[in-house]
Amino acid sequence: MQKKLGILGGGQLGRMLIQSATDFNIQMGILDSQLEAPASSLAKHFVQGDLLDEETVYAFGQDYDLISIEIEKVNTAALKRLEAEGKKVYPQAAIIELIQDKGKQKEFYRAQGFPTADFLLLANKEELLAQTDFLPAVQKLRRDGYDGKGVQVLRQESDLGKAFEAPSVLEKLVDIQQEIAVIVARSASGEIRTYPAVEMIFHPEANLVEYLFSPARIEENMAQKADQMAKDLIEKLGMVGLLAVEFFIDRAGNLLVNEVAPRPHNSGHQSIEGNVCSQFEQHLRAIYDWPLGDSQIQTPSILLNLLGEEGFHGPAKLEGLKEVLAISGVHLHLYGKEDCKPFRKMGHITVTDQNLERLMEKARFVKNTLKIRGLHRI
Amino acid sequence: MQKKLGILGGGQLGRMLIQSATDFNIQMGILDSQLEAPASSLAKHFVQGDLLDEETVYAFGQDYDLISIEIEKVNTAALKRLEAEGKKVYPQAAIIELIQDKGKQKEFYRAQGFPTADFLLLANKEELLAQTDFLPAVQKLRRDGYDGKGVQVLRQESDLGKAFEAPSVLEKLVDIQQEIAVIVARSASGEIRTYPAVEMIFHPEANLVEYLFSPARIEENMAQKADQMAKDLIEKLGMVGLLAVEFFIDRAGNLLVNEVAPRPHNSGHQSIEGNVCSQFEQHLRAIYDWPLGDSQIQTPSILLNLLGEEGFHGPAKLEGLKEVLAISGVHLHLYGKEDCKPFRKMGHITVTDQNLERLMEKARFVKNTLKIRGLHRI
Numbered sequence: 223m224q225k226k227l228g229i230l231g232g233g234q235l236g237r238m239l240i241q242s243a244t245d246f247n248i249q250m251g252i253l254d255s256q257l258e259a260p261a262s263s264l265a266k267h268f269v270q271g272d273l274l275d276e277e278t279v280y281a282f283g284q285d286y287d288l289i290s291i292e293i294e295k296v297n298t299a300a301l302k303r304l305e306a307e308g309k310k311v312y313p314q315a316a317i318i319e320l321i322q323d324k325g326k327q328k329e330f331y332r333a334q335g336f337p338t339a340d341f342l343l344l345a346n347k348e349e350l351l352a353q354t355d356f357l358p359a360v361q362k363l364r365r366d367g368y369d370g371k372g373v374q375v376l377r378q379e380s381d382l383g384k385a386f387e388a389p390s391v392l393e394k395l396v397d398i399q400q401e402i403a404v405i406v407a408r409s410a411s412g413e414i415r416t417y418p419a420v421e422m423i424f425h426p427e428a429n430l431v432e433y434l435f436s437p438a439r440i441e442e443n444m445a446q447k448a449d450q451m452a453k454d455l456i457e458k459l460g461m462v463g464l465l466a467v468e469f470f471i472d473r474a475g476n477l478l479v480n481e482v483a484p485r486p487h488n489s490g491h492q493s494i495e496g497n498v499c500s501q502f503e504q505h506l507r508a509i510y511d512w513p514l515g516d517s518q519i520q521t522p523s524i525l526l527n528l529l530g531e532e533g534f535h536g537p538a539k540l541e542g543l544k545e546v547l548a549i550s551g552v553h554l555h556l557y558g559k560e561d562c563k564p565f566r567k568m569g570h571i572t573v574t575d576q577n578l579e580r581l582m583e584k585a586r587f588v589k590n591t592l593k594i595r596g597l598h599r600i
Numbered sequence: 601m602q603k604k605l606g607i608l609g610g611g612q613l614g615r616m617l618i619q620s621a622t623d624f625n626i627q628m629g630i631l632d633s634q635l636e637a638p639a640s641s642l643a644k645h646f647v648q649g650d651l652l653d654e655e656t657v658y659a660f661g662q663d664y665d666l667i668s669i670e671i672e673k674v675n676t677a678a679l680k681r682l683e684a685e686g687k688k689v690y691p692q693a694a695i696i697e698l699i700q701d702k703g704k705q706k707e708f709y710r711a712q713g714f715p716t717a718d719f720l721l722l723a724n725k726e727e728l729l730a731q732t733d734f735l736p737a738v739q740k741l742r743r744d745g746y747d748g749k750g751v752q753v754l755r756q757e758s759d760l761g762k763a764f765e766a767p768s769v770l771e772k773l774v775d776i777q778q779e780i781a782v783i784v785a786r787s788a789s790g791e792i793r794t795y796p797a798v799e800m801i802f803h804p805e806a807n808l809v810e811y812l813f814s815p816a817r818i819e820e821n822m823a824q825k826a827d828q829m830a831k832d833l834i835e836k837l838g839m840v841g842l843l844a845v846e847f848f849i850d851r852a853g854n855l856l857v858n859e860v861a862p863r864p865h866n867s868g869h870q871s872i873e874g875n876v877c878s879q880f881e882q883h884l885r886a887i888y889d890w891p892l893g894d895s896q897i898q899t900p901s902i903l904l905n906l907l908g909e910e911g912f913h914g915p916a917k918l919e920g921l922k923e924v925l926a927i928s929g930v931h932l933h934l935y936g937k938e939d940c941k942p943f944r945k946m947g948h949i950t951v952t953d954q955n956l957e958r959l960m961e962k963a964r965f966v967k968n969t970l971k972i973r974g975l976h977r978i
Contacts, residue, residue, distance in 0.1 A: 237622065240642075241619050241622055244615065244619055244642060244936070245931075245932055245933045245934060246932065246934060247934040247935075247936050247947075249641075263627075263644045264618075264622065264642050266641045498928055498929055498952070507925065512921070512922055512925045513922055513925045513926035515925070515928075516928035516929060518928075520898065520899065521898065543890070544890055544891055547885065547890045547891045547893070548891035550876055550893075550894035550896075551876055551894060553623075554623055554624060555623045556623060556624060556625040557625075558622070558625050574876070
């Protein structure tokens with residue numbers, strides 16, 4: 223019997239983590255505020271409760287030997303108390319706390335010498351108004367942004383009206399050529415392994431990944447640089463678990479750290495079919511202190527996020543399922559979310575093929591054919 | 601929302617079926633007599649009840665649109681009533697009934713012209729005693745044999761003392777050169793797809809598969825013959841779902857049908873990592889009448905059943921886990937069975953590698969290193 227694992231958060235990441243943990247006989251408990259969270263029906267134990275409430279998180283943690291997360295927005299005071307009592311909390315509470323705050327994250331990169339876009343920390347909108355010289359820039363809320371929310375571009379003075387009021391990071395707008403990500407794992411014993419870099423193409427409106435290519439279409443020396451930087455980052459953090467490191471490559475060819483997430487990540491879903499060991503299994507191996515898995519690519523792949531169509535809401539309706547399932551190497555993953563809203567991540571599809579041209583063709587077909595939308599017009 | 605799926609049986613096959621069904625948002629219910637069955641904790645709905653009791657199975661079926669099985673030993677009278685009321689039952693009740701009885705199975709092969717070892721049907725031990733001329737032979741109980749139980753070799757007259765009393769099939773002992781299996785799927789629309797043949801090496805004592813090679817080490821024309829025979833068999837049965845067809849190849853090079861199972865099967869577990877579409881997803885595609893998946897081999901693989909060690913019983917204890925996880929392409933699947941008994945199937949390992957020599961080497965290492973046994977000496 224393995225150590226009992228408690229996970230804070232029951233979204234799609236928790237769901238896919240349970241699918242993988244099942245193969246190791248890991249008894250997993252989930253804490254989430256939503257009774258119908260994607261991971262709820264698969265969890266051996268499910269507790270409904272607020273991830274931000276200290277006593278709820280603390281009480282939940284009592285039942286487990288090992289505690290991990292699938293979302294950063296959790297109460298870290300409770301995690302620190304659990305750590306102090308000898309529980310294993312991976313990633314460690316202090317690291318979650320650092321990453322929760324995009325301001326602290328940026329200061330960490332600067333202090334440790336990791337290249338990152340120039341930035342200012344702002345307490346409120348008033349402070350921002352004094353920084354018109356810094357435009358064009360991206361304003362990011364220091365806390366609680368997710369899936370493209372809490373991030374906006376401020377190109378010129380006339381944009382300042384829509385600026386966020388809350389504490390934020392103002393980051394010089396990078397002239398982006400490509401966005402890539404490297405997932406790196408570090409086990410409790412200190413073993414480190416990276417996944418080959420992937421490349422993200424963002425949806426122009428929703429600020430969400432629309433296509434993801436594995437491997438990234440970059441030069442070998444750039445891939446090595448990103449790989450080394452991801453290793454250095456997790457080493458410097460001293461983190462145990464999985465860290466997704468997102469990078470910008472600017473038009474001058476500079477590699478800049480954008481941000482990190484200390485958990486399985488959207489930019490690693492294709493590893494389920496495309497790589498020898500999936501990111502979910504890798505996360506488990508890291509936190510259980512088993513040898514890390516082989517992260518090599520077996521088959522090139524494209525990941526497509528299945529986002530709710532605009533203009534509809536309500537119970538999800540899938541169109542084009544039979545057409546896409548007729549194609550070899552189309553792997554569907556639905557997240558079990560009942561309510562479909564515009565741009566909500568309802569699932570993903572990984573398309574695999576050894577032939578890159580055919581891979582692109584298939585991905586395009588899937589993109590144009592498979593749609594998910596709510597039953598009702600908005 | 602997909603049609604609700606009710607599965608009779610909650611063993612490891614049901615467990616792996618849920619892992620796959622999760623990706624299609626299929627809400628699955630499980631009926632099993634054991635509260636702690638391997639699939640119980642993952643099932644959206646779990647009902648504890650006797651699979652052989654007509655009213656239990658009938659009542660369970662009421663809650664689902666589609667009913668399938670992961671074990672043949674179920675009450676088919678209930679399934680026939682459900683069919684009569686318009687429920688989809690795949691595989692169909694009449695086919696389960698045919699396959700439940702090894703005597704009827706053999707008669708079917710003979711009547712339909714499928715080559716199979718010569719046989720006699722015997723009502724009891726007394727009838728057997730009159731058939732000493734038929735030895736050496738294999739006696740198989742017509743009903744309820746599984747995992748090597750209910751099957752024995754009777755070489756000579758002196759073996760007859762241990763003969764089974766119950767109705768049985770007496771089958772001429774085949775001088776076996778190889779044992780292979782082909783898994784074939786047929787969808788409700790009649791689309792048919794086979795998996796490339798695999799080769800089984802049996803444990804000498806336990807009569808259970810010890811190693812399985814994918815693909816089988818056979819000539820191309822033999823592979824084609826087995827492939828065509830599996831297709832003809834499922835077509836002749838008119839079955840919807842997955843059919844595992846086990847064959848003997850005798851020393852004269854004849855291909856003989858041994859027996860079939862109308863569900864995901866131990867000889868297809870390696871398809872999770874080794875083939876484009878796993879047998880579990882294929883089963884779902886067939887019964888939901890979706891296009892069948894690509895069954896091609898992506899990576900050659902060896903499957904090892906993880907059997908409880910002799911001499912021990914009680915809570916399962918795993919040895920050698922870290923050593924085997926350190927090897928690339930070792931995929932562990934534990935079935936969540938608490939009680940470990942000698943030769944009980946506690947899990948399996950799929951080893952993948954493009955290089956066949958390295959593949960064999962890894963499999964041998966795993967076989968010698970990873971052990972599971974009960975906590976207590978017997």
